[in-house]
Amino acid sequence: MSRADVSADVEAVVEDTELPRRLKDEVYSAVTERxxxxxxxxxxxKAVESRYLETRVDPLDPVGTVSAQSIGEPGTQMTMNTFHYAxxxxxxxxxxxxxxxxxxxxxxxxxxPMMTVHLEDEYAVDRERAHEVVWKIEATRILALGDISTNVADMLVQIDLNEQTLMERWPTEDDVEVVAEEIxxxxxxxxxxxxxQVGTNIEFGPEEPSYRDLLQLVEDLREIVFKGIDDIDRVVIRKEETDQGEEFVLYTEGSAFGDVLGIEGVDASRTTCNNIHEIHRNLGIEAARETLINETMHTLEEQGLDDVNIRHLMLVADIMTNRGEIESIGRHGISGNKESVLARAAFEVTVNHLLDAAIHGEIDDLNGVTENVIVGKPIKLGTGDVDLRMGASQD
Incomplete structure (x- = not known):
């Protein structure tokens, strides 16, 4: 039998299993490599299929309760601190x-808020090109460009720009005076x-002589962003080993995800930020769900709690995003929007929920765990959801 025939038969064997597509591809790749x-x-x-079927959740399993316990218990061992990042x-x-x-x-x-910005092509391997992207992202304010002084006698604010800094932050310009004029x-x-403006010196003052107005101009001047993105105060550049090999990666203090994705040299397919709402606005709800899973898993791993099964976190992310918007888990989100009156009341502001339900004549069908525990009934999960009836004898 030829190698092609063997490969086709192997593919047929793998396809005949009940595995999901991703697992089928992994199994096929593994057996062909060997x-x-x-x-x-x-x-x-068949061994992989057997393990897969064994690990599936049984019907009527309380997956929400198990997930809450699996995440909540390790959560009690987490620290309360802010650490330096990576x-x-x-x-x-x-x-x-x-x-x-x-x-x-x-x-x-x-x-x-922070972003991890990956670069592409020559920007990822050339430090000078990487710095060009840094200057397009990092907010450049006047204190980074030169010295400020106040001339009280003439009521003037005077700026002495640093030529070397101007050339560094505006690498495409050959003439510092053009940059000074732009500033x-x-x-x-x-x-x-x-x-x-004369050369690299700029001066200006209030319309009417006023010491207070002069000082206010200096304060306002400090806040002007001359280059970069207003929300990003600092960018740190590091050389790291990634899937693409050794390359420069940028870490930002502050985030403006949508603005950064459009900058030349930024690899939009790998760049991310820790603000799930920004991800949602720019990339959609599926990307926000993926970010939620990754961020929660990363947070647990940082604390040495990586034995939490990722499927519990996936369930939480699914619940938070399944309506197409990001909802919080709380009385203003998922818990506060439950159909069950007793489940809502059990979470927070008990009296308010019961009063509102009474006013509107709401009915609780007692389908969930919480409400059945409250009224002392067996919960409708596992064997509690099965009714047995004895049939009449035909003899």
Whole structure:
């Protein structure tokens, strides 16, 4: 029998199993790599199928309760601290229990928003090109560009720009005076003043002599972003070993996911951020679900709790995203929107829920775990959902 015939028979054997497509592909890839015979492939495929069927959840299993317990119990052992992120001393990121709470609460903005920006082509391997992307992302304010002084006698704010910094942050420009002129124009438009620029020196002042207005102009000047993205205060560049080999990766303090994806040199397919709402806005609900799973798993792994089965986290992410929006697990989200009156009342603000239900004449069908426990009935899961009746004898 030719190798092609063996390969076709092996494929047929694998396809004949009840495995999901991804597992079929993995099994086929594994047996072909090892040059397994058809009989060996059949044995391996049936062994994998048997293990797969054994690990499936039984009908009427309380998967929600098991998931809650599986995540909640390790959660009691998590720390409450904020740590430096992945060895990057300049960036702090929330981890441990606060991060887990942040995720399940679906907070609009994380306490420490950050992005991991991957680069493509020559930007990933050339430090100079990588820095070009850094300057397009990191917010460049006036204190990074030169020295500011106030001339109280003439009521002027004077800026002495650093030529080397200008050339570094505007690498495409050959003339520093062109950059200085651009900075002066930005000051005029943002502050509503008339700026005079000579070489790399810029000066301006309030319309009417006023010490208070002069100081206010200095304060406002410090907040102007001349280049980069306003929400990103700092970018750290690191050389790392990734699936693509050794390359430069950027870590940002602050996030503006949609803006970063459009920057030349950024690999949009691998770049991510820790704000699930930004992911949802830019990439959709499926990407947000995937991010929820990855972020919760990463948070647990950081604490050494990686024995939590990822399927529990997948169930939580599914519940939070199955309506097409990101809902929190709480009284303003999933728990507060349950159909059962008693289940809602058992979670928080008990009296309010019962009063509202009484006013609207709501009926509780007692289908879930919580409400049956409250009224003292067997829960409708496992054997509790099975009714047995004895038939009348025909004799």
């Amino acid at each position: 040059d397994a015979t058809v009989d060996e492939a059949d044995e391996i495929a 060895g990057v001393a300049e960036i702090d990121v929330t981890q441990g229990l606060p991060r887990l709470i942040e995720l399940v609460d679906a907070r609009k903005t994380p306490d420490t 002066a124009d930005t000051i005029e438009s943002k502050l509503g003043v008339e700026a005079r």
